[in-house]
Structure formats: C-alpha cells, structure tokens
Amino acid sequence: MPNSPLVPTVRRRRLGASLRGLRNEAGMTLDVAATAMGWRGPKLSKIESATQAIRPADVGALLSVYGVADPQVRDALEDLARDAGKRGWWQTYSGVVSPAYADYISLETDADTICAWSPLVVPGLLQTAAYARETIAGVTTSRAPDEVAALAEVRMARQAVLSRPGTAPEMWAIIHEAALRQRFSARSSTMREQLRRLLDASDMPNVTVQLMPLDSTPHPGVVGGFTLTGFPPPMPSVVLLENLGGATYVEGNDATPFTKAFERIRATALPVEDSLARIAELEESHRK
Template identity: 35%
Template structure:
C-alpha cells in the first residue's frame, strides 16, 4: 500500500519545496511572483493540498538557485509520480474520497494513536464486525460499495500492522465499545477475541477507559493521531464525523490532542488490566 501512495509523495515534495524556498530566503509571495501565480498556489503545494507539476518544480528550482541536477531530478520524479493512480484505482469507489487520503497517511505513519468511544478501531476489526458497523452507520450505502469498503478495511490491517517496519500502534477504547453489540452476540464475541489476539503484537497496545472513571478529556471526541515518518510533513490528527472528515496539522491542534492522549492514557486501565477486562466481557457473550 505504501508504494501506491500519491499522498505521501505529495507531502514529501511539498515539504522539500518549502525547505528550499526558505533556504533561498524567499517568501511565499516572492515565489508566487516568479511562477506568475497566486501565493495560495504556492502554499497549497507546500502543504500538500495540491500536487506540484514538473513545470512548477523546474521553475521553482530555478528561482531558488538550485543547480544540483540529482536533487532536481529527484523532485521532478516525485512530481511525475504524484500523477500515478492511487488507492482509488486499487480499491474502487468507497463512497468517500477522504478515506483514500487517510489510508495513504496511515501507510506512512511511524506511530498511530487512536481513541474510539463507540466502536473498535478499524485496524482491530473483524470482517463481520466491520460489515455490520458500516451498514449500521450508513444504512443507505449500496451493497457493492459496502463490500469494497469492508475489503479495503481488511487490507489495511496486514498492510499497516504486519509490514516489515510496522508503526507503533496505541489504541484506546471507551468501555462503551465493549457493550455495544454491533452485529449481534456471535460477531461481538469473535470481535473481542480478535482484538485480544492483535493486542499481543509487540508494537500494539490496547487500553480500555472504564465507566467508573466518569468524565475525562477527549470523551465524546474520537480521533486518530498520526506521527508521520521523516520527510513526509508534520504530524496529523484525523477526525471523522457523520458529514465530513477533518485533518488537523496546526501546532495548537496537535498540542491539544497530545494532551488528550496523555490524559486518556492516565485514565485508562493499564494494558494488562485492559486485556483482562476485554476477556471478561468476551465470556459474557459466550453465555
């Protein structure tokens, strides 16, 4: 999945162009004058909100006084590869274009911290649980789109958690997740068992926030904090709600979510006690 990743290539190129502009001592406005474009175009290229064309790269390198042919060739190659088909071509229509961006960011993360209050995280879900969950959340979704989305979710798990250098994955779930019978008793029992198996991986930690802790920072606001690999831009907070998906990268937003992670970690049961809690809940679904 990481090889088929225009989002990461766009972020690498944008970050490199920002560095080169700053090294040249130019402002965004001055770079825009060289390209005869608006400053917003330069900002959007540097922030990976749009791709830079090979012509853009060539003109910016000239403006920044770049004479290293190897560097120019690397940047031109990135610009060319951004145009290659991404995960939409691989997985088909998933009903939400924001999902492709998220999967590509996830594939480039060195560490993933996820907090969920209503359901198990996607990287921990069984196929049956995922199907029942998506159908419950989006009852009007066409069957073929549903099945493609389930297949994409199942493909994410080995692509992220079983790759040669997997990210550090830390999942926090509110105890409510264990009680919400998504898909019925048998599906929930299998889901809980599956989560226990995944949690045994050395790079995975799963913690439960119990009901008796009351209110805590982050309660009611699920999110994913992605620490990106070096060279692919800033860290990202991903928030998914019913009507839209948001990607937060401002330092203030990242600081708040890091604080929330610290608070949630301190509030949750320790990893061993969390697994015991899940195992105990699984036994109730067996009766």
C-alpha cells in the first residue's frame, strides 16, 4: 500500500519557504540544487512545498550547498526540521483542537514575537478562564458544553508560553476599547477580572498592552483583526486571520503588509501609559 501524502504543517511550510528563499538567494534552480544533493528535482520541490519531510542532517547539507555558514540560521532550520512532526501538549485535546488551531499553537510555541491587533476580543494569551469560557460559548454554534470547557483549558494552557524561562516571546497586544466594554451575563465580575488580568499581564517584562480608543482616527485595523508571529531569521513571519469559517495563514512576503499595518495601528492607539490608565479606570468602574 502506498504511503499517505504528508500533511503540510505550518512548521514544514516555514521550513520549506526558508529553504526556497535561500536557494533563490544562491541563484540555484531546483534541478541544480537537487543534483548537488544527489536527489531528483521533484524531491526538493516537495520539501519546499512541505509535502515531503527532510532530515535535520540533510538540511545542514543543503545549507552547505547554498553557501549558508551562519550557525544561527543553520541551527534554527535544523531544529525546525527536527520539530516539524513533533507532537505537542495540545495533541491531548485532538478531539476539539482542529489541525489549523494545532498549527497556530505550534507557531506560538516557536515564535520570538507575537503582535496581536484585537478589535473585538481580548487576545487568547491574555484571557482569564471565565472570559475564555464565555467568549468561546458565545462564538460557537455547534460546540457541546464539555467541548467549550476543553477549549477554554487549551486557551489557558497556551498562556504558559509567556512565562517560559529564557525563551518567552515578546508580545505586543493592541485591543480596541469596545472589546473591553462588553457585557457578560453569566458572571457580572467576568469583565472586571479580565481588566485586572490585562493590568497584571502588562507588568510582565515581555508583554506590552495598548488600547485603541473609541474616538480613534481611521487606521488599517478597521479592516479586521490579525495576529503576526515573528521568528528568528531566516524564517518568515506568519499572520493568522480568523473568522467563522476557520483560520487562514498568510506567510512569507505576503505578511509584509500586516507588519506595516501593525505599526500604523500602534501609532494610532493610546500610548502605553495612557492605555493602562484607561484600563484601570474601566476596571474601577466595575467595582461601583
């Protein structure tokens, strides 16, 4: 029986895109590079398109063919090849975590920067458990209560990445003020606790929180929210777009407009100190 086609995970796509970019920089065609490795062209094409795995040792050999000597680049891509098919803690929740969601969790795990523009909800990495449960239950149209509870657990478990010793990513979250004025019927204290969580998270050295005021001027973020994950070079950034239909990823050079958009959104939002002061005012209003 023939082997099933390999599913292109985000990690494999990132590796393939990086290898393709380095091959192009070296001025080599697929056939020339494959011949130098003793392969046929289709094999390298499949590696670059993420439909075939590659061993870390072969990544090193391929980088030598491309003339890449930078140890940081070599280590990063060899590690990515080593981890491409690795199972993460989220596999325990495979019954409720879709492949696209699992891909995103692996992105968070590998990222060194996470930039989130959230016009409608608080970013998942900064949510309280109660907020997570209510928002997941409110958004879903088909999840049973036990699945909602499991997804909330996953969201809480994801937050460990922000306090990971030595390798925690830098997170910059910009949240629209309208998202912080939402009402929660199940527990009246949900939003107050969530606002306190944002203030506490902002004390972390790797977390920055900004607020987009209700009376802001127009900016690129009015088109919709997105999360931009960045990685050590030469790996390209990846953008996550979400809607009711699921998750869409924008990778490589196509992510550049989102990087520029985030800078403009950041410039339009309240300064960090003013943002935290406004969040503190909102939190205090829930105590009255």
